Amino acid sequence: MARTDIAIIGAGMVGASLVHLLRPALQQGLSLTLIERQPLRWDGDFASRPPSFDGRATAVSYGSQQILQRLDLWAAMAPRxxxxxxxxxxxxxxxxxxxxxxxxxxxxxxxxxxxxxxIGQGLLAGLEQPGVTLRAPAQVSAVQMNAAGALLTFSDGQQLQTALLILADGARSELAQQLGIQHARKTYGTHALVTQVQASQPHQHWAYERFSEHGPIAFLPLNQRDYAVVWTLPDEQIDTVLALPDAEFLAQLQARIGYRLGQLQRVGERASYPLALVQSNEQVRRSLVLLGNAAHSLHPVAGQGFNLALRDTAALAEHLNRAFLAGQPLGELSLLQAYEQQQRQDQRNTIMASDLLPRVFGSTVPGLGLLRNLGLLGLTAAPTARRLFARHAMGLGQRAATLFPSH
Ligand SMILES: Cc1cc2nc3c(=O)[nH]c(=O)nc-3n(C[C@H](O)[C@H](O)[C@H](O)COP(=O)(O)OP(=O)(O)OC[C@H]3O[C@@H](n4cnc5c(N)ncnc54)[C@H](O)[C@@H]3O)c2cc1C
Known part of the structure; x- marks a missing residue:
């Protein structure tokens, strides 16, 4: 039977990032297997990609960009x-x-x-390195924890024994369920409609986040006059808005954002995502870590899901690299608990902010409109509050992981 030190299930943004972050241990002989249900090379078709790498665009915080830069991954992404x-x-x-x-x-x-x-092309490009075995497309259908770590069974019957299992298999982690790990799911009664539009005026690197009683809408700058749009809509309206003719769709969008970007002229393909806050009730056990959406999947209003997960991933890698180089067992519970402890406050703050924003700004409760505007005015007036808000949005509110410990 095949054996590995670390098995990562899921090569989405989070699983793929972890491979890069474990480079110091890989260079010292760590063996790692990355398993993904979807192919890791694809043509234009979104359906055949890992879902992380579909038609969306992501707000990568300044802190995340710094991590990608230190991993030498940013240079390939920067031109786009x-x-x-x-x-x-x-x-x-x-x-x-x-x-x-x-x-x-x-x-x-x-x-x-x-x-x-x-992001997908950048993260997946450098995965083939000494110590890394890629298994894709391949699906893990069963997990059994045992004295040596975890035994994985693939859908073709093959098996793999690993000392440490990382579940980075997304918000609907069936494997976590098999292990008796529960997920608390809180729905918002909304969907995110995601598309790209072109405006008549150059964006000049401005991003707009506009709240209304219908829910938040974000216009995020892409090329010159193109914006990535994330429009939150009540569940009962999503199908109608998805199906609108382009001209009618643009007119509705224009009514929401006004003319600060000029005239909206062209719209691309539209896709939608049901919005929920999903949190696992356990993130670590002996020989097991839940990471990324498998641990916490957030409302995208503040653009923090991947950014938080990347901070978690960098912190976990910091502990694992150090332990591997010191010859310590990677599945040891105290080691994994130390990681969880380190990230607890950051997770709590980020999840709370992502959960609160759509509720406060999406509410029609009398008085909340005034209060939230006082909040916005307060931010305008108070440089310190604005600096703290900005530092949080930039992903700089907390201690950064030491990516490559000296040894
Ligand atoms: C509309 C929207 C906008 C967003 N915008 C932002 C943003 O601007 N900024 C930000 O930081 N975050 C944003 N996010 C959040 C971000 O997209 C997620 O945090 C990120 O995609 C999570 O990646 P993941 O790797 O944890 O999970 P996933 O992308 O779900 O990856 C899990 C992978 O595991 C594989 N898999 C599952 N089960 C198995 C199995 N049994 N065997 C083998 N493989 C398996 C799947 O095929 C998949 O590739 C947004 C999310 C949404 C919905």
Whole structure:
């Protein structure tokens, strides 16, 4: 039977990132197997890709960009990444508004918008390295924890014994369920409609987040005059809006955002995602870690799901690299608990903010409109509050993992 030190199930954004972050241990003889149900090379067809790398675009925070840069992955993504230099947050029908600017934060960019396909190409390109076995397309159908770690059974009957299992298999982790790990699921009664539009005016690196009683809508700058749009809609409206003729769709979108970007002229393909906060009730056990969406899947309003997961992944890799280089067993519970402990506060804060924003800003409760505008005005007036808000959005609110420990 085949054996490996670490098996990662899922080569989405999170599983693939972990491979790169474990480079120091790989260079010292770690064996790692990355398993993915979908092929890791694809043509234009979204259906045959790992779902992380579909037609969406991701707001990559400044902190995440720094991690990708230190891993030498950013250079390949940079030519197709758009820097966000300014963010305007506003509330339709009210006067409150705030703006964040990169130069106020003494940085070139508050974050970057990158198409998920570009992130995918960057992350998947360098996976073939000594110590790494790629198994894709391959599906793990059963997991059994045992004294030596975990025994994985593939759908073709083959088996793999691993000392440490990382479940990075997404928000509907069937394997976690098999192990008796429960997920708490809180739905918002909304879907995110995702598309790209072209406006008549150049975006000049502005991102817009606009809240209304119908839910938040984000316009994120891509190329020149193109924006990635994330439009939150009530469940009962999503099918109708998805099916609108282009002209009618653009007119509705224009009514939501106004004319600050000029005239909206062209719209690309539309896709939708049901929105929920999904959290596992356990993230570590002996020889087991749940990572990324398998551990926590967030409302995308604040663009934090991948950014938080990448901070988790960098922190986990820091512990695993150090343990491997010290000859310590990788499945040891105290080691995995130390990782969980380190990330607990960051996870709690980020999840709370991502959960609160759509509820406070999406509410029609009398008085909340005024309060949230006072909040926005408060941010405008108070430089310290704005700096803290910006640092959180930039993914800089917490201690960064030491990616490559000296040894
Ligand atoms: C509309 C929307 C917009 C978003 N925007 C942002 C943003 O701007 N910024 C941000 O930080 N985050 C954003 N996110 C969140 C981000 O997309 C997720 O955090 C990220 O995709 C999670 O990746 P993952 O690798 O954990 O999971 P997934 O992408 O779900 O990957 C899991 C992988 O595991 C594989 N798999 C599952 N089961 C098995 C099995 N049994 N055997 C083998 N393989 C298996 C699957 O095929 C899949 O490839 C957004 C999310 C949505 C829905």
């Amino acid at each position: 990444a758009c820097a966000i230099e300014h963010i305007q947050v506003s509330d339709q029908g009210y006067f409150g508004q705030t703006q964040l600017h990169a130069d106020e934060q003494k940085t070139d960019a508050l974050g970057y918008i990158v198409e998920n396909a570009v």
